[in-house]
Amino acid sequence: MQNKFTGFSSATLFQLLRDGQPRTKAELVKITGLARSTIQLRIDTLLELDLIAPVNDAVSTGGRPSAQVALNPKARVIAAVDFGASQASLALTDLTGEILGRTSSRMIIADGPETCLGWMVRTIRSELAALHLKEADLIAIGIGLPGPVEHSTGRPSNPPIMPGWDDFDVPGFVNHHLKATVLVDNDVNIMALGEQKFAWPDIENIIFLKASTGIGSGIISSGVLQRGAEGIAGDIGHVQIARGDNVPCRCGNSGCLEAMAAGPALAQRLSLAGIEFNGNRITVLSDVVAATKAGELAAIQAVRQAGRDIGEVLTTCVSVLNPSVISIGGSLAFAGEHLLAGVREVVYSRSMPLATEHLTIAQSRAGLDAGIIGASVMAIDYALSTASIDAMAAALESANT
Amino acid sequence: MQNKFTGFSSATLFQLLRDGQPRTKAELVKITGLARSTIQLRIDTLLELDLIAPVNDAVSTGGRPSAQVALNPKARVIAAVDFGASQASLALTDLTGEILGRTSSRMIIADGPETCLGWMVRTIRSELAALHLKEADLIAIGIGLPGPVEHSTGRPSNPPIMPGWDDFDVPGFVNHHLKATVLVDNDVNIMALGEQKFAWPDIENIIFLKASTGIGSGIISSGVLQRGAEGIAGDIGHVQIARGDNVPCRCGNSGCLEAMAAGPALAQRLSLAGIEFNGNRITVLSDVVAATKAGELAAIQAVRQAGRDIGEVLTTCVSVLNPSVISIGGSLAFAGEHLLAGVREVVYSRSMPLATEHLTIAQSRAGLDAGIIGASVMAIDYALSTASIDAMAAALESANT
DNA sequence: ATGTCTTTTGTTGAAAATCAACATTACGTT
């Protein structure tokens, strides 16, 4: 039986290899302080679990070249799913987050959990089959949903746009069909995770803002995704802004950021002003984006003003959280650099110099894949955690007896 | 030599006893899963370090009553120091944070670090002597300073009101005289720690706001004090508020919260309006507080409005961080409940219901001691950390050889 | 007071985990 209690189980050693970098045994000995023979034992376990694999030998430093081991990204498969209001994306990834296969589908979240999750289960199965993978290889499923989620239980809590989902036991339902661990979170939180992992791996304090039909943010502070007491941290769409005054919002209040700067508000304002694009009136967000990209002045001005409005709220966030990066995604962010320009204009002029000196404000680099990548990150994070790997090692142990 | 690598060192066991609760060996066996003999070995080490002590036996459950051990609060001494702009408080505490002795002194922070820290060292020495304690018993010193501090190095960074302190190596200077570990942080951060520990021990998401000469906040999210990228998280005094418009602030911007709602602003406004109290004009914060407590209407209105202004910023914080508690301290908070009333009025009416449903907004319960308590908490937290105790155990080990 | 029951405690040998030393192998260099 392998050491039950020493903090230094195979799982602990594995954490050193999670970055994917190949390491020689000598290196591991130096890092851990354990004897080489002990390291060998741990490595044997991890090799048997297929979690690590030998890679080509390192170059000789004068004598016999040392063998190297590294994370085996193909050891298990992860499913990453990003549900939007009317669209869903699904990908299978390896343990580095590399996408092995993907699908998107029109999917109305309001059709309810059985419908949406049923599609998800079927699609995961067919994607696995297409890649000639077994269901047993699937170790975890990360799911992003467009509403507040109690992450610890995987249940949505009072989601405004997801009728039928309130308090639905998502992991319970999914595990009825697939036995992988299920992790659920709000879609913006997941995008924040994805953006951080993909574009800013060494940054510990980052605000990710999504501006499209709604406006929301995901906050990573001290390297940890912040969910708050009720799991609704980062929900800045209904912060009131100065310019808002009497504009009513669907939340019942007035002057909310979302009522001023989100897609529908922009479309309505341009439409009321009689602005047209290609001879059609501007009615939905995609029209605004198209018009802006095409250089339509009124649309550009509207998007830039939305940037300023968002910047007003972000300025407070900068003072409160002191991040080093603000990353902005969502379709509005990709209608040229106009939204970003508005945000920068306000944040840099209104914040304290100490807070902005090292602050980067940038377009999301993960782009539309942020959600999928983040769902994958969240799932991988669990799958490769000490707890999960300890469990695998224990199972292997008892199987060997 | 005691196990070098097992996560389960004496230090790990000790973490279970940190709450001060007495535990029987049988309980520790059950919690840890280790054998009783192993537990005994760990306990022996901790007893030798004097960190735990036997307490009176538990009541019998039918057989021989079991002996119990518990944290020995008197094993070491902690120094906790809270520097304000013109005043400093110092306390010696035991390992539960109980205050053993305390002093306050008029102390101008602008006199520079040598002067202030020199006083601190002398005072710690005399307080130790008064309690008949040895300098070797002092294990850690927690210091709060009225400005931004890079916590990891203990150096102030660009503090506006602490000339001569910028980038000064506080731990280095102190260690020249006392060899205890020195931990430094911003005073509001420390008050947040103190308030959390003292009044809300089980709450993981809390915002502490201090309103007096300046306005600042300390943020504890996911149970961790958030310092941000540059150590200036929570610095909300210079967030602009809607009502601010053209009121200039000492920071160079205009409309800052501090320029509208902090002590000097209130005093000046009342003074300009010709308000008097006891025949004297209102010139400083303490006059405002006194007038408010005495029921002077104009002062009450001003304080309540300050509460609304602060509430405006806190509303955004609530959406961003989703805390379960907002605790408000600083002398303005104790001029009756008027400041609090203003804050509540705005936060509860403007925030989303989901965020305020379980939100408590309360006066600081640690009161003026929050800083001292927090400095003590920070120092204890280090002193009783696994790393620190492992080091003590290792030292004991080599001494025994 | 005495004896029995229950539970904790002290002790000791066994088992497991880890280390340290030695011989062996593989590669680069001359």
Added chain:
DNA sequence: AACGTAATGTTGATTTTCAACAAAAGACAT
């Protein structure tokens, strides 16, 4: 092909941890 260097495989020693047993200490009933 011989030599030096560094990694690897193997084995016995050492340390750490466990598990079992006997002894001790109180509670309770007689």
